[in-house]
Amino acid sequence: MIIFSDDDEKKRILIEKLKAITVDDFNAFLHHKNITTMCSMCHRAGEQIIDETDVKDIPSKPSSNRFVTFFHHQPVIHGDSDINYYYKLTCNHCGYITTYNLSSG
Helix, strand or coil, rough: CCCECCCCCHHHHHHHCCCCCCCCHHHHHHHHHCCCCCCCCCCCCCCEECCEEHHHHCCCCCCCEEEEEEEECCCCHHHEHHEEEEEEEECCCCCCCCECCCCCC
């Protein structure tokens, strides 16, 4: 686990790395870890949606690159680390959300 302080360079580097992860990269990760894309709730296969962010939608980034959208848990007790970041898959059939935490360890 990497713990970040406010305005931490390690945090900035991590976020830049996260912005480089494409849908193909994420799918390769799931495949490498033998994670099925079958919904745990309705058991339908091939219905999982991976959220993407298009960099052209970010005013400070004029290119049109896309990356897998990452999210950030806001803990009740202030503290920030790499495990506070996660990805999610949403079932297009039933809406069930599966999350995958980030961890460097």
